[in-house]
Amino acid sequence: xxxxxxxxxxxxxxxxxxxxxxxxxxxxxxxxxxxxxxxxxxxxxxxxxxxxxxxxxxxxxxxxxxxxxxxxxxxxxxxxxxxxxxxxxxxxxxxxxxxxxxxxxxxxxxxxxxxxxxxxxxxxxxxxxxxxxxxxxxxxxxxxxxxxxxxxxxxxxxxxxxxxxxxxxxxxxxxxxxxxxxxxxxxxxxxxxxxxxxxxxxxxxxxxxxxxxxxxxxxxxxxxxxxxxxxxxxxxxxxxxxxxxxxxxxxxx
Amino acid sequence: xxxxxxxxxxxxxxxxxxxxxxxxxxxxxxxxxxxxxxxxxxxxxxxxxxxxxxxxxxxxxxxxxxxxxxxxxxxxxxxxxxxxxxxxxxxxxxxxxxxxxxxxxxxxxxxxxxxxxxxxxxxxxxxxxxxxxxxxxxxxxxxxxxxxxxxxxxxxxxxxxxxxxxxxxxxxxxxxxxxxxxxxxxxxxxxx
Numbered sequence: 001x002x003x004x005x006x007x008x009x010x011x012x013x014x015x016x017x018x019x020x021x022x023x024x025x026x027x028x029x030x031x032x033x034x035x036x037x038x039x040x041x042x043x044x045x046x047x048x049x050x051x052x053x054x055x056x057x058x059x060x061x062x063x064x065x066x067x068x069x070x071x072x073x074x075x076x077x078x079x080x081x082x083x084x085x086x087x088x089x090x091x092x093x094x095x096x097x098x099x100x101x102x103x104x105x106x107x108x109x110x111x112x113x114x115x116x117x118x119x120x121x122x123x124x125x126x127x128x129x130x131x132x133x134x135x136x137x138x139x140x141x142x143x144x145x146x147x148x149x150x151x152x153x154x155x156x157x158x159x160x161x162x163x164x165x166x167x168x169x170x171x172x173x174x175x176x177x178x179x180x181x182x183x184x185x186x187x188x189x190x191x192x193x194x195x196x197x198x199x200x201x202x203x204x205x206x207x208x209x210x211x212x213x214x215x216x217x218x219x220x221x222x223x224x225x226x227x228x229x230x231x232x233x234x235x236x237x238x239x240x241x242x243x244x245x246x247x248x249x250x251x252x253x
Numbered sequence: 254x255x256x257x258x259x260x261x262x263x264x265x266x267x268x269x270x271x272x273x274x275x276x277x278x279x280x281x282x283x284x285x286x287x288x289x290x291x292x293x294x295x296x297x298x299x300x301x302x303x304x305x306x307x308x309x310x311x312x313x314x315x316x317x318x319x320x321x322x323x324x325x326x327x328x329x330x331x332x333x334x335x336x337x338x339x340x341x342x343x344x345x346x347x348x349x350x351x352x353x354x355x356x357x358x359x360x361x362x363x364x365x366x367x368x369x370x371x372x373x374x375x376x377x378x379x380x381x382x383x384x385x386x387x388x389x390x391x392x393x394x395x396x397x398x399x400x401x402x403x404x405x406x407x408x409x410x411x412x413x414x415x416x417x418x419x420x421x422x423x424x425x426x427x428x429x430x431x432x433x434x435x436x437x438x439x440x441x442x443x444x445x
Contacts, residue, residue: 011409017391050370051385053363054370057283068266071262071265116296120323121399124319127328128376133404170400170401175305175308
């Protein structure tokens with residue numbers, strides 16, 4: 001019986017993912033237990049086989065060169081053509097213009113990148129065979145499920161008299177930061193609600209217009225109570241806005 | 254400090270071979286794998302300024318590649334055909350002592366192993382390759398696939414079981430085929 005319970009952890013042990021104390025206990029056990037040792041050997045052989053067999057495909061040199069060129073740092077242009085007399089003025093203008101353009105450009109890139117990643121997460125989640133890890137329409141089930149999984153907590157709205165329904169939630173990651181991803185339904189549309197700690201995801205959020213279009217998805221984002229909320233889906237802008245209002249009221253109550 | 258494009262090249266190009274390998278396993282096609290890798294590098298370069306230095310660059314690159322794949326036509330098709338089995342944690346079965354896998358490995362029949370990995374549903378294939386080929390930790394895999402660690406473990410366990418089952422099946426088929434061939438050959442040997 002003892003061995004059977006250990007065997008359920010054998011893969012975790014061989015993957016080196018057990019806590020160090022348990023690793024030592026396991027090491028000692030495998031040395032004296034022929035049954036576990038035999039199983040461990042078979043699994044190690046299997047791991048090695050997949051490791052070698054999995055390294056199967058190699059890119060062509062031409063393809064590597066193409067990608068390398070596309071990501072290579074662009075060479076800087078010299079200032080010689082402006083003449084040495086005008087160089088300080090030109091440098092000053094270029095510095096100011098460069099700083100401004102780089103700041104604006106950087107903000108735009110941040111924003112586009114974040115929106116694009118959120119749209120990817122939304123589509124990938126809906127395409128998944130198991131879009132949510134906690135399946136429940138009850139906010140009192142979904143919210144506690146996130147305890148200990150994300151470094152914050154949040155409130156979800158009561159939906160009894162609304163046309164929205166909660167389908168469930170899952171952990172998500174954006175920019176190496178964990179957050180909550182909730183899926184709501186309105187009629188046949190699915191809407192993603194992402195919640196992250198404000199400041200943990202770098203980038204500028206466009207809050208000027210209530211609902212913006214990103215890759216044809218409607219999207220709304222706002223900050224409340226040190227949390228960053230993003231709603232994204234193919235539902236009408238009014239629906240996105242209504243759900244945002246419900247969430248804002250819940251967070252503010 | 255903002256990361257520079259030069260450092261993107263330095264960080265990203267060493268991952269090129271392994272990203273391509275992973276992309277080819279996902280798409281099962283050279284042209285599509287090249288498109289996927291190219292798009293991944295373009296997206297990553299564009300978003301590199303928002304990448305936080307000191308965090309896991311490799312997981313970030315794999316996540317971009319994987320999300321790009323999932324939103325492609327091939328990716329959507331692949332995920333739609335995944336069996337809707339429960340992903341709840343389930344007790345892991347111990348492998349049989351006398352494993353056909355051991356015999357298989359001794360024979361070094363790589364074609365069967367390649368085929369068995371290739372036949373795995375995409376969710377199993379990706380988690381298995383990230384763990385065994387890329388040797389990512391459970392935490393890295395969780396970040397790459399945007400799933401909790403518990404799901405990584407249960408998915409990995411099921412992927413291994415499915416792979417073992419397929420290999421066992423294929424090996425038996427091979428053995429039976431071999432026996433049949435020997436019998437046929439014996440029948441054609443002229444008797445004296």
